[in-house]
């Protein structure tokens with residue numbers, strides 16, 4: 001019996017347990033101080049009424065013999081896949097319902113997609129970024145090449161012609177930096193992928209936060225992307241589905257490698273290893289794309305973006321370098337006085353009672369930076385910023 005040795009190459013994921021321990025120790029020593037958490041990447045507003053109503057209705061359907069449903073299509077019910085196509089049509093992107101795959105969230109698909117690629121691929125991954133890309137590629141034993149985000153490139157790495165990648169991960173708006181690629185920058189990536197016969201894995205989990213009409217919310221708004229990109233999106237941040245679980249992945253039929261349509265491979269993978277998302281959840285997800293549901297989720301996104309605005313205004317006032325927070329729920333700031341990410345974490349906890357996320361937790365390139373999240377409650381954000389101002 002041999003284990004997958006690649007698992008032994010993973011770094012232990014201590015980030016959030018170290019944060020929890022530090023916060024608990026501080027609370028025990030300072031029981032009267034109120035801790036404000038701006039570290040979490042989870043939403044705080046509940047599901048919107050249109051979603052709740054649709055799910056109630058679906059529960060009732062499941063309880064009646066005439067409308068009960070058992071196994072559904074592994075790739076998702078047609079009603080939801082068509083709703084996703086309608087959403088893309090509004091972005092000016094034409095996709096067919098058999099190019100949409102409904103899943104229980106982007107994290108699963110981002111990890112599972114590696115099933116359809118060979119393990120000896122060269123994989124380009126931004127640093128810093130959502131750690132799941134790195135860990136899943138380590139598990140699969142792929143050859144990872146990092147592309148560095150830094151203050152000079154606005155944490156938006158550009159193609160490096162000296163590298164010939166097979167797979168390229170892009171995340172825009174980015175977690176953790178909140179940086180967003182514009183159309184020209186994404187076009188360079190699409191051209192580069194086409195030149196190298198590579199595939200872009202485009203994570204658009206935060207696209208709903210883009211309010212600047214000139215910024216792309218889907219990679220398919222770029223010419224040629226349907227021949228080189230798979231897009232992953234999620235209702236987690238879009239509609240508060242972090243606990244409800246639903247996402248979707250787009251695999252265009254025109255994406256062909258080694259004479260094979262990747263759409264066919266992914267369909268085969270999903271129908272073999274996945275049995276679909278609950279009917280009740282898919283009905284809730286469908287409601288997100290109705291006029292009423294969409295207006296309701298937009299108002300929640302407005303709330304988070306207003307939180308982000310309160311944070312960025314404070315950082316601007318304090319003269320702190322940051323990126324993100326405008327078309328994204330994350331604000332990525334440079335730690336003052338050359339502090340390391342963890343030094344700044346301790347400083348902020350002890351002096352402002354604010355908890356954020358040390359940038360070093362998102363890759364070596366995050367050292368010296370810090371992530372604040374706009375997903376908190378308004379009063380907490382306001383109090384946190386008051387405390388921050390007092391530090392000056």
Ligand code: PLP
Pocket residue numbers: 041104105106107108130171174175203205233234235236242246247
């Ligand atoms: N992609 C990015 C960039 C994320 O930050 C997250 C969650 O934090 C995900 C994907 C996963 O989302 P889901 O809840 O759909 O699995």
